[in-house]
Amino acid sequence: MPRILMIVGSLRKQSFNHQLAREIERIIGDRAEVTFLDWGDVPLMNQDIEWPAPEAVQRVRDAVLAADGLWFFSPEYNYQIPGGLKNLLDWLSRPLDEHDRTSPSAIKGKRAAISGVGGRNATAGMRKDLERLFSATGVQIIGGPSLGISLTPEEWSSDVLTPEPGTLGALGAAVDDYLAALER
Numbered sequence: 001m002p003r004i005l006m007i008v009g010s011l012r013k014q015s016f017n018h019q020l021a022r023e024i025e026r027i028i029g030d031r032a033e034v035t036f037l038d039w040g041d042v043p044l045m046n047q048d049i050e051w052p053a054p055e056a057v058q059r060v061r062d063a064v065l066a067a068d069g070l071w072f073f074s075p076e077y078n079y080q081i082p083g084g085l086k087n088l089l090d091w092l093s094r095p096l097d098e099h100d101r102t103s104p105s106a107i108k109g110k111r112a113a114i115s116g117v118g119g120r121n122a123t124a125g126m127r128k129d130l131e132r133l134f135s136a137t138g139v140q141i142i143g144g145p146s147l148g149i150s151l152t153p154e155e156w157s158s159d160v161l162t163p164e165p166g167t168l169g170a171l172g173a174a175v176d177d178y179l180a181a182l183e184r
């Protein structure tokens with residue numbers, strides 16, 4: 001059974017992106033083992049504290065290394081990737097061996113999908129940023145193009161994500177494509 005690690009770029013308790021990740025988890029059902037990355041305590045990147053890796057950094061690296069696939073869900077902040085998620089990816093992009101700067105990082109070679117919920121822009125800026133970051137850090141995008149969702153006024157006011165049937169169909173197709181790509 002493939003192991004999928006969900007990485008949500010928002011730390012907000014009622015995060016729409018977290019809600020979307022839960023919806024995807026529900027659609028995946030028993031076709032994969034799904035876990036969520038707990039990254040809220042990762043410190044700000046500072047090369048003075050890079051070695052030995054802080055405990056929280058070691059924990060997120062181990063979780064990423066153990067996963068067969070990653071799935072990112074993130075809002076965009078000012079049409080860009082949120083700073084917290086960028087910081088996490090900067091840590092994950094660094095070599096694992098202090099004495100061999102050419103050693104692989106935790107994220108290099110990983111396969112990942114990108115999804116995001118937000119305003120009218122449907123997180124297009126974040127998704128583009130993440131694609132560039134993946135290209136810089138050796139992450140392969142799988143399962144087709146990234147998926148962006150715009151919130152309705154009702155969703156904004158209730159703080160509850162309620163995907164329409166058409167959106168649910170698109171999520172189901174994205175899950176099928178992602179799982180098929182993981183099997184290859």
Ligand SMILES: Cc1cc2nc3c(=O)[nH]c(=O)nc-3n(C[C@H](O)[C@H](O)[C@H](O)COP(=O)(O)O)c2cc1C
Pocket residue numbers: 010011012014015016017018074075076077078079080117118119120121122123
């Ligand atoms: C600093 C900041 C910048 C934001 N910039 C954008 C933006 O550029 N585009 C957008 O659609 N929403 C933007 N928003 C609104 C977020 O989409 C909204 O807060 C959303 O609920 C965040 O995702 P979450 O529910 O997963 O936490 C911004 C929010 C914050 C806090």
